[in-house]
Amino acid sequence: MSPGLRTERADAARNRLAILAAAERLLHERGAEEMTMDQLACAAGVGKGTLFRRFGDRASLFHALLDERERALQERFIRGPAPLGPGGSPRERLVAYGREILDFIEEQHGLLLAAETGLLGGRLRHPVYGAHRAHVSALLGEAGYEAEQADYLADVLLAALAPPLIVHQRGVLGRSAAQLAHSWEQLVARLVD
Amino acid sequence: MSPGLRTERADAARNRLAILAAAERLLHERGAEEMTMDQLACAAGVGKGTLFRRFGDRASLFHALLDERERALQERFIRGPAPLGPGGSPRERLVAYGREILDFIEEQHGLLLAAETGLLGGRLRHPVYGAHRAHVSALLGEAGYEAEQADYLADVLLAALAPPLIVHQRGVLGRSAAQLAHSWEQLVARLVD
């Protein structure tokens, strides 16, 4: 996949791929919740130390698994076709952005929740959050908000699309995906224009 | 404090108070993060089993410690004086509500973050969340929103006031308490009236 630094040792690369492949398989068989790091190390045929050396901690492993799809998602709203990508009004783009995130959560909620279990701040301090925040804030800036309020509102809008909240609304509260998309659209309409 | 059920055994009550007192003390000396359940059991002079029998898990212990202050907070916005309590317009009450929550987080952030570490949904499925949600949703209803959108917006507004987000904005992003209060007011102004 990624060429990586030229100095990655052959066995290291082999193990990294083995771990990712084994993780993918275990996630498919059991859920993310049931997969333990010991099981994964065993299934990948590596020691536990190797696992943690490569991925740091459990949450980061899930981030690594999401990485490819996350990258594609970012590509779509930064350089993809309108209304999600450049070309539409800020309002159209924000509405499309929300729909896209809701779809993404619909497909990846298992991984997303599992990746969320870092104690301090969760996803807030992850670089990925910064990219989304910058995007939303820029759209709000285009829509006429002053920079500081745009940043603030970006945090608010992203909080409204946070995986744990969406999953709660979908599952516990019984909201349909369509209802959430509609409510999001009304929210954006209130804030932009 | 609470009279409790008449059938609470004397030793049980004694232990409950000892645990809460010891927890309060340890939290003051070390932080919430550094306090382990073993230490607490030891400091309170009880077995670990007793600790978990009474409080269920670590997060619930912190909820119990917050309970009194949380109850007082709810009392203030449900039955207290305006503009927080009944008497003002929905918009005034929502602005005051946000300020109150921001103050509350400012004082209790240690406990609030520690109480947040439940895997599934965090505070979303706690009864306390339901009370806040009902309050905010009712105010939005008064302001003219239809019930479903009011519920949705209540979730969004509460997400904007979630302790991890506020702590992140205050600490990492360097926003002042006054800036956050101001941004909140602008947000409410956009959504109500």
Place this chain on the structure above:
DNA sequence: GCATGTAGCGGACTGTGGTCCGCTTAATCG
């Protein structure tokens, strides 16, 4: 008081995330 049933106790135990450190082995250089 004393017997009796049971709520509550406590600490040994378990499962899991994460660390440590002596050993292995891939890459590099002569």
Place this chain on the structure above:
DNA sequence: CGATTAAGCGGACCACAGTCCGCTACATGC
């Protein structure tokens, strides 16, 4: 090639949350 070196390996180990179950002692009826 063989020697050198350090990146990488792996599994024993640790800390901590949460469980289990035989024992204790509180409340209740006599």
